[in-house]
Amino acid sequence: MEEDYFSIDAILAENQKIACRFTIDIPDMGHLGGGGERDITRASTLQLPVWLVYTIVLSNWADMIMPPAFGSKVRNALKAEPCSVRLASLVGAGGLWYGFGKTILEMLADEGKQEMSNLLTNTFRKRLVEVIDQAQHFAALGPAGGVGPTGDSAQSFREGLDATERELFALAQEGSKRMKRWYEESDKPRR
Amino acid sequence: MSLPPSLRQSVTPPELELIACQQLVEIVPLISMEKTAFISGAYGPLRPPHRAKIPIWMAVNLKQKKKCHIIAPVWLTVEYLQQKLTQETTQAHFTQLPFRFAEISRVLLDVASDDLQNPDKLRTLLKDLREARQAKARAGLENLEHSTLGLSNLSAMEINEIRPFFIQAMAVLGQLQPVFNKDRNTV
Known part of the structure; x- marks a missing residue:
């Protein structure tokens, strides 16, 4: 998610296409859209890779259409219950929903930025507790425990974890395991 | 860095335990010992039944050999x-x-x-x-x-x-x- 040039996560997060509506005619560039037309006409919509969107949007050649992963449907679902949305499946392989959101965030105007940032931050914060809870639960199960918290919601929450959350999950689990190991060793007398 | 990932994040509980064991604890020695210099300082002399303050690691060692009683903090x-x-x-x-x-x-x-x-x-x-x-x-x-x-x-x-x-x-x-x-x- 960081802006480091060499960050694999940043590269993966930008591996997305964003729909853009052109505001001007661009002659002889129709092949970019993969279609048969010769020109890109005004008000036509094309799916463009993120790296191209930066330039085109900043030059005011096209308007970005909010990708469905951050559309009103998802927003409403997140407002209702952040933990029941499967973030990973919203953005395809890799599942870097926050990373993609951060990319979009940078292309928005100031008022949009704040709103987008609030959306991402609130979602992250609300889901974090559940992430850590489940991580600790799994750490407590030990190596033998295969079955997680019962119920489909927990299972589906885990499957829908964004890659960033997955990383946190692993960190929390590792930490809890270490603590558990340390506390349990203490049950034996040391000689 | 050649440290495994789990050690890069933070110190481990056993390491913290090691650090904590530098703290002093009161003991009642069962053996006598002259004042002895260690890297962290000089401790002793131990004269039973007088109490003495020594680091926890030392107290643990003596305790395991049944050579002191540890006074709980x-x-x-x-x-x-x-x-x-x-x-x-x-x-x-x-x-x-x-x-x-x-x-x-x-x-x-x-x-x-x-x-x-x-x-x-x-x-x-x-x-x-x-x-x-x-x-x-x-x-x-x-x-x-x-x-x-x-x-x-x-x-x-x-x-x-x-x-x-x-x-x-x-x-x-x-x-x-x-x-x-x-x-x-x-x-």
């Missing part, structure tokens, strides 16, 4: 911990406990449980305390900010436990903060 008693537990469960903030209480209590309960009063009750109390405090740390997660975190009276072991994911989560929150109009104003 004032906070490692049922009454004190009971009172702390009551405070912990009735107040919103963390109660003040010795910074390395988790490590020291574990070491002493391990090797010197016969020198402590009611070690089983102590274990239960410490466990309850730990759980009550964990629940508070968890509640703190919900209000996590990207820039600051205030959890006073947290002990070394607890800080160490939550450090990796708190840092990571705060970093993510920091990334999600909007950066307003540098030079590009958009759309």
Whole structure:
């Protein structure tokens, strides 16, 4: 998610296409859209890779259409219950929903930025507790425990974890395991 | 770095235990020993039945050879911990406990449980305390900010436990903060 040039996560997060509506005619560039037309006409919509969107949007050649992963449907679902949305499946392989959101965030105007940032931050914060809870639960199960918290919601929450959350999950689990190991060793007398 | 990933995040509980064992504890020696110089300082002389203050690691060593009795620190008693537990469960903030209480209590309960009063009750109390405090740390997660975190009276072991994911989560929150109009104003 960081802006480091060499960050694999940043590269993966930008591996997305964003729909853009052109505001001007661009002659002889129709092949970019993969279609048969010769020109890109005004008000036509094309799916463009993120790296191209930066330039085109900043030059005011096209308007970005909010990708469905951050559309009103998802927003409403997140407002209702952040933990029941499967973030990973919203953005395809890799599942870097926050990373993609951060990319979009940078292309928005100031008022949009704040709103987008609030959306991402609130979602992250609300889901974090559940992430850590489940991580600790799994750490407590030990190596033998295969079955997680019962119920489909927990299972589906885990499957829908964004890659960033997955990383946190692993960190929390590792930490809890270490603590558990340390506390349990203490049950034996040391000689 | 050639350290395995698990060691890069933070120190491990055994390492914290090692650090905690530098602290001094009172003992009643059963052998006599002249004042002896160690790297960390000179300890002794040990003259039974007078009390002496020596580092925990040394006390543990002597105790294992049955050459001393360890005097429990004032906070490692049922009454004190009971009172702390009551405070912990009735107040919103963390109660003040010795910074390395988790490590020291574990070491002493391990090797010197016969020198402590009611070690089983102590274990239960410490466990309850730990759980009550964990629940508070968890509640703190919900209000996590990207820039600051205030959890006073947290002990070394607890800080160490939550450090990796708190840092990571705060970093993510920091990334999600909007950066307003540098030079590009958009759309």
